[in-house]
Amino acid sequence: MTERYDAIVIGGGVMGCATLHYLAELGVTNTLLLERDTLASGSTGRSMTILRMHYSNRVTTEMAWWSRGVMANFEDEVGSPSGYQQNDWLLFPGSGNEDAARINVNLAQSVGVETEALDIDEVYRRWPYMQFGDSECIVWEGKAGFADSHLVTSGFANSARSRGASVRLGVSVNEILHKNGSAIGVRTDKGDIYSDRIVLTIGPWTNVLLEQVSDPLPLHTVRHQVIRLQQQDGFDDIAETFHPIVVHIPSGLSARPDTPGYALIGYREDPVDRDTYNQGVDTEVVVEGVGILADIIPAYTEAAWASGWSGLFTVSPDWNPVIDRVPGFDNMVVGAGFSGHGFKMSPAIGLSLAELVTGTKQTTFDLNPLRFLRFEEGDLLKSAYGGNVFA
Numbered sequence: 001m002t003e004r005y006d007a008i009v010i011g012g013g014v015m016g017c018a019t020l021h022y023l024a025e026l027g028v029t030n031t032l033l034l035e036r037d038t039l040a041s042g043s044t045g046r047s048m049t050i051l052r053m054h055y056s057n058r059v060t061t062e063m064a065w066w067s068r069g070v071m072a073n074f075e076d077e078v079g080s081p082s083g084y085q086q087n088d089w090l091l092f093p094g095s096g097n098e099d100a101a102r103i104n105v106n107l108a109q110s111v112g113v114e115t116e117a118l119d120i121d122e123v124y125r126r127w128p129y130m131q132f133g134d135s136e137c138i139v140w141e142g143k144a145g146f147a148d149s150h151l152v153t154s155g156f157a158n159s160a161r162s163r164g165a166s167v168r169l170g171v172s173v174n175e176i177l178h179k180n181g182s183a184i185g186v187r188t189d190k191g192d193i194y195s196d197r198i199v200l201t202i203g204p205w206t207n208v209l210l211e212q213v214s215d216p217l218p219l220h221t222v223r224h225q226v227i228r229l230q231q232q233d234g235f236d237d238i239a240e241t242f243h244p245i246v247v248h249i250p251s252g253l254s255a256r257p258d259t260p261g262y263a264l265i266g267y268r269e270d271p272v273d274r275d276t277y278n279q280g281v282d283t284e285v286v287v288e289g290v291g292i293l294a295d296i297i298p299a300y301t302e303a304a305w306a307s308g309w310s311g312l313f314t315v316s317p318d319w320n321p322v323i324d325r326v327p328g329f330d331n332m333v334v335g336a337g338f339s340g341h342g343f344k345m346s347p348a349i350g351l352s353l354a355e356l357v358t359g360t361k362q363t364t365f366d367l368n369p370l371r372f373l374r375f376e377e378g379d380l381l382k383s384a385y386g387g388n389v390f391a
């Protein structure tokens, strides 16, 4: 018997599951998500899940701000907790980047984000246990934070399932079936399944399926290491052990508190093969990363290395995502190239992909800057800090 759905989502990371949820919100519930492994087994489950709104482009600022609202009210909006933890967020622009930082602050303020470029006296007054070097200003956001990637991903999936969607794990899509410029279904390792709407959200593996039906996207994968630290005695002197999230532009390091008594450092972007990369952490990277963090929060000098992991960023040429229809197809959409900062925008991206694949005339966000063909058109998005994850 032919199996047929109103939409098929390929990939069970946060983007696929968010899309399934927003399809249900749009009334499309006869849907199927296919994941070859388990939910959040790709980049999503390795994410540091930092939520901030500081971006160089209006569309990403708006997406991050709107999504932060969903993450903070997940229980009401999606029906289960997201593990959201609100936290101050501080960006160290480094010398020469202060003007760019102030421009981004103005952009975020215009979108409604609570943020300021604070002068040095003010940051020392607020966080006396931190060191700010010779920075002219430090960017602060008051409604940043982090969430739990597994809770968010399964929350989106369960919300859709409760309205009729199916989620099938351990099924690999090997081919996209198409006829006369229309997607008609997928060929999996368990058989063919049909639909007139296909959503491609397979993270680092995007081009494996995409290049069967179109030009590939110019994506590459880098390894980002995450170091988990256990705070030691130095924290007895700090009233606020739950310190701000830190982004240090000159080194590319980010850090955030984790469960009480622990912290995470994210560091390094090394090109690797997506299928064979080292998923652990390197001792020299731990030493370097802890050194940078301890220069900012000296109490980390005594921290103990608890554990760690590595994950993949799927990077586009301008370090910003592609959210679009696949060229030549009006019923197949792709969300890819999140370049290490997609988690925070996943609600907005899920909504956008759901709107695109159902043919919504006026999408909630202006997706033109994130179009598929911008790279070959030479119309890349700008980034205040050069090409990196802090796009």
Ligand SMILES: Cc1cc2nc3c(=O)[nH]c(=O)nc-3n(C[C@H](O)[C@H](O)[C@H](O)COP(=O)(O)OP(=O)(O)OC[C@H]3O[C@@H](n4cnc5c(N)ncnc54)[C@H](O)[C@@H]3O)c2cc1C
Pocket: 010, 011, 012, 013, 014, 015, 016, 034, 035, 036, 037, 038, 039, 040, 041, 042, 043, 044, 045, 046, 047, 048, 049, 050, 051, 171, 172, 173, 174, 201, 202, 203, 204, 205, 209, 224, 225, 226, 266, 310, 311, 312, 313, 335, 336, 338, 339, 340, 341, 342, 343, 344, 345
């Ligand atoms: C170390 C690290 C730290 C990060 N920190 C942050 C952060 O602090 N803040 C932030 O906003 N973002 C962060 N990110 C980025 C964020 O996690 C990603 O942008 C996001 O998780 C991407 O989700 P995805 O669903 O597109 O991809 P993935 O999570 O990789 O999901 C793709 C899924 O597709 C499946 N799949 C692949 N091929 C097939 C196939 N043929 N058939 C069926 N299924 C298939 C895979 O098994 C996988 O589960 C971080 C990422 C990493 C790696």
